Amino acid sequence: MGYDYALVHLKYTLPPALALTLLFRPLATKLDVYKILFLITISVVSTTPWDSYLIRTRIWTYPPDAILGPTFFDVPIEEYFFFVIQTYITSLVYLISSKPTFHPIYLQVERSRPSHGRPERGQNWRYIKLAGQLILALALRYSIKLVRDGGHGTYMGMILLWAVPFLLLLWSLSYQFIVGLPNSNTIIPVLIPTLYLWFVDTLALQRGTWAIESGTKLGYQLWGLDIEEAAFFFLTNTLVVWGLIAFDNAIAVINTFFELYRHVPTWPSPIMLVRALLVPAAAYDEDQILGLIQAALRLQSKSRSFFLASGTFPGRLRIDLTILYSFCRVADDLVDTAKTPEEARESIRKLNDFVDLSYQRMTRPAKIAALQEFIEASFPFNAQLALLQLPTHYLPQAPLRDLIKGLESDIKFSETTKSGTANFPIATEADLDTYALRVAGTVAELCLVLVFHHYPSSSSAASAAAKECILKAGRTMGLALQCVNISRDIAVDAGLKRVYLPSEWLADEEDAVEVEDKGIDKDKSKGFTPDAVIRDPADARVEKLRQRMLAKAFQAYEEAKGAIEELPVEARAPMRVAVESYMEIGRVLRKDGGKKGYKVKAGRATVPRGRRFWVAWRALSRG
Secondary structure (H helix, E strand, C coil), X not given: CCCHHHHHHHHHHHHHHHHHHHHHHHHCCHHHHHHHHHHHHHHHHHHHHHHHHHHHCCCEECCHHHCCCCEECCEEHHHHHHHHHHHHHHHHHHHHHHCCCCHHHHCCCCCCCCECCECCCCCCHHHHHHHHHHHHHHHHHHHHHHHHHCHHHHHHHHHHHHHHHHHHHHHHHHHHHHHHCCHHHHCXXXXXXXXXXXXXXXXXXXXXXXXXXXXXXXXCEECCEEHHHHHHHHHHHHHXXXXXXXXXXXXXXXXXXXXXXXXXXXXXXXXXXXXHHCCCHHHCCHHHHHHHHHHHHHHHHHCHHHHHHHCCCCHXXXXXXXXXXXXXXXXXXXXHCCCCHHHHHHHHHHHHHHHHHHHHHHHCCCHHHHHXXXXXXXXXXXXXXXXXXXXXXXXXXXXXXXXXXXXXXXXXXHCECCCCCECCCCCCHHHHHHHHHHHHHHHHHHHHHHXXXXXXXXXXXXXXXXXXXXXXXXXXXXXXXXXXXXHHCHHHHHHCCCCCCCHHHHHHHHHHCCHHHHCCCHHHHCCCCHHHHHHCCCCHHHHHHHHHHHHHHHHHHHHHHHHHHHCCHHHHHHHHHHHHHHHHHHHHHHHHHHCCCCEEECCEEECCHHHHXXXXXXHHHCC
16 A cells, blocks of 8 residues: 555645635535536546557556555546546636626627628638547547557557547537637636646656556657656646537526527437537527627627626526626617717607517517517617617616616707707706616616526515515616716716716816915816816816715715625625626726826726735625
8 A cells, every 4th residue: 555646636636626726615606516526427427438548458556555455447546536636626717717707798600601681700610520520530430449459559559549539429419619718718727727737747757656668658758758657647628618518508508598498498318418519509599699789799899897797607697697788788879879869869769669570579469579560770880789689578667767767868968959059967966866877777777687596596585565665776777887987988978978967066176265265266266167167177176076086986986885685696695706807997986086006098097906806805805
């Protein structure tokens, strides 16, 4: 009996496994645990017969004084632990690196030319699939030759003969994801554990913890490591990553196509996963995928904080929240990019008509076709799918109406008063509250409605009154986030001739300033009005009002944040991430008068990426 192999685990495999566990624990979901257990089970079951054969034929051996002693099918117990720990480490690297990925947008419809007037999105996937299958088939043929010939190519042949069939199966099922996902999901999770295990294996071979029969290996080395061992760890890590990619591919199909899968269990059965992978790519709903792509791009480009937070929401809730954000962004852009106030009001009218038709279709199915025809005739192409995919069949109508009213308020900035002067509709703090509740409180309310819809069993214990309290707190939190948004964008809004600071606040500041003592320019002293803010958004008085707006934001935040802990557990931590990620912008603006802790992009203050990740991880860690 010896301890060398056990010490390899103690020194080299357990420490990174524990470190990755601590890092990933706040991010982990029940589905992630299922993925890991699923892959470990397959790894142990599929590797045991192969490893047992290699040991019994003495292709590789373990000196008796290097192992504890207990074996199963001639395989040392430490080796079984290696199957588990390697799969676990590689799985965690993949899960951490892929957490931000929005998998539904990587589903592709197989086609070779544009259809329905839409541009070609992808390559000819069928040829890519066939090319990969051909390469792997040739590798399999080569492995058979090596095994038949015996001698120095035996070990490499056995590695390929065992690994390539699994790779061929996974490629055939998930080639689109394997090719289409970002490198952070495909290459990095393979390379990091492979390079590390090459190092560990080299040390173990040098110590004699295990040995390869010299007559069965090719004799080539890679950085002092036998080429067979290098190939083994590269291929096994590729198998783990491709297995996880296939799992995520199946989940993406299940989550994306509601008409095929009405209910998504927490732990989908292997049969359900395989059936999802066998759905022909040619049968995918192209509009559904394209709409999600557009929605994800809007979220990523317009709100870094909410994009980061979206990666922590599970399954279909993440999809619906992304679609909701896309709709809000499209509606806002229709008003903001209008060339005239008349054109903007026409967009408002069309949005109200859209809401009318959307809710009519639930009581009159014949209205479904009318709704689609109206959207296609009334809105630009890049906005149509955001409207069509909005899940109005389980969203209340009132918040959508109020949201449109809030957008209508922005039009007033482009109009003039009866006296011919510029119009600034945010005259009082009450006007500010009304506006913020309409454009942001409504969105927060709709987000919470989606949470209750997707997790009814977790929400059923709460009474109607309790849910209404949560919705009220959500509206208050929306106000808080909008106040942060206003504080951040004072200069940007001034460039658009808009001032969301209440005019009465400006008047208060004017009364409080002694012009001569402060040395303020005489032109500025004639009245601190919205026009003055537009002329000079860097005025010292503006900074004081920014801090006043932030104080209002944090007061509302403190009132509402407790309600997050009353949400269903599946959405509690992700919602905390969404709120804290945005409020962090407010925190850096408050610190030292907003002079430190943030970067300015396109005129807006943004929190550095590292700080955003730390805030998100800390919010998730609270459970």
